[in-house]
Amino acid sequence: MLFLIENEGMGSLTEENYIKSVYALSQATGEVIVSELAKKLHVKPPTVNSMMKKLALKKWVLYAPYKGIKVTEKGKKEALSIIRRHRLAELFLVNVMKLGWEEVHDIAEQLEHVESSRFYDRIDEMLGYPKFDPHGEPIPDANGKILNDKRIPLNQAKENATVKIVAVADDKKSFLDHLNDKGLKIGEKVFVKRKEAYDGSVVLVNKSKVELMITHQVAERILVEE
């Protein structure tokens, strides 16, 4: 029987989806704007507006008219709990259920809303308490702790430094294909030769000593370390 009697702290499925997106989109700059959220969630701005008022009442976000949306510690905890469930679900679908990486995202999007710590604890156990998902994204533990948060978007890396690609912040096929075309893979090191002040594009040298240019848009979606 599915009794979703909402406890104080809990959120509806809709609220869960919003806080997850707020958290994800505010990662880079510390906040996110209404139109960005609306686009991501495929709703209109007024819908986001009213939902943000609601989440602000629950103290999950800080929200003042015409100002950006910021996640509170409470909201972050919620978001990390959902992200944990999503990433564990993805890894489970790939490693245990042998589904293809490209087909698991939509299923994980549904599984992440399953209300059962037993279910997720068993998955965690079966996977051997993994710290990262196959994209290199860290999996928060049951307390919301994330190992290793020193990763930065490639566009924020210093010039003339060698960095390791540890994750991508976008798993759309078109994006992954683009990276493949450029010969960029998670785990590989690249040398940051130059960052163009003009358009934010980045010139890299890959491990085969080939020089290549990536746009700002792409660079900010590649997470690197060191």
Next chain:
Amino acid sequence: MLFLIENEGMGSLTEENYIKSVYALSQATGEVIVSELAKKLHVKPPTVNSMMKKLALKKWVLYAPYKGIKVTEKGKKEALSIIRRHRLAELFLVNVMKLGWEEVHDIAEQLEHVESSRFYDRIDEMLGYPKFDPHGEPIPDANGKILNDKRIPLNQAKENATVKIVAVADDKKSFLDHLNDKGLKIGEKVFVKRKEAYDGSVVLVNKSKVELMITHQVAERILVEE
């Protein structure tokens, strides 16, 4: 991304829960009444009333004012598809994820609404295309076909016949405990000694030759064969 854009044939999570209950509760007599459904789903009768009008429009049920609710072929197909997902999920949680039988029902209740045939086909494959769940309940195949539908409620069995208990139509702990107390188990044979016309209770002789009486209420929840 969770896009639950409802296709013509699809039902909302709520509609799925209703048709599943309509199907389950109408199994015995061919129909179910509003108050029974309301009780099962923990809603008030007017809620059931309006949902039945909706499902009647979708041609999932036949529903005339003050008459019982009957499932159509279309509704049965929907119900069986959900039941298939529920039973596969339960078996998966028990056999693959090693969760206890008593704790999987609520999780399966959530998993059954996951929209992904790939997910369920993989579960089916991993379980070796099982035909029955651990309660002895048959699992419909991907086309809604159920193997072996000769099962009848114990109260409909003939007197002076030996029948095999193949399933129970209620998995509440209190009910299962009651059966245990009576020494009745799935897979065991019992002799139907007498059916009381007065109150519908049934007198059985179990395999240890012990005579015992069960009420009509209990008898109609025990499914037997032969």
Next chain:
DNA sequence: TTAATTTGTTAGATATATCTAACATTTTAA
């Protein structure tokens, strides 16, 4: 067989999550 009880229905209210249209503010560009 009629009165009481049970069961079912209708009407109208509420909460959630969404929309469109109209208006307000902020940002960008001429």
Next chain:
DNA sequence: TTAAAATGTTAGATATATCTAACAAATTAA
């Protein structure tokens, strides 16, 4: 630096799923 464009908000409408209160029909019992 002001006009245009972009972005955000408010007000009010819609759909779903629920409720309560009042009434209607069917069933049961006196």
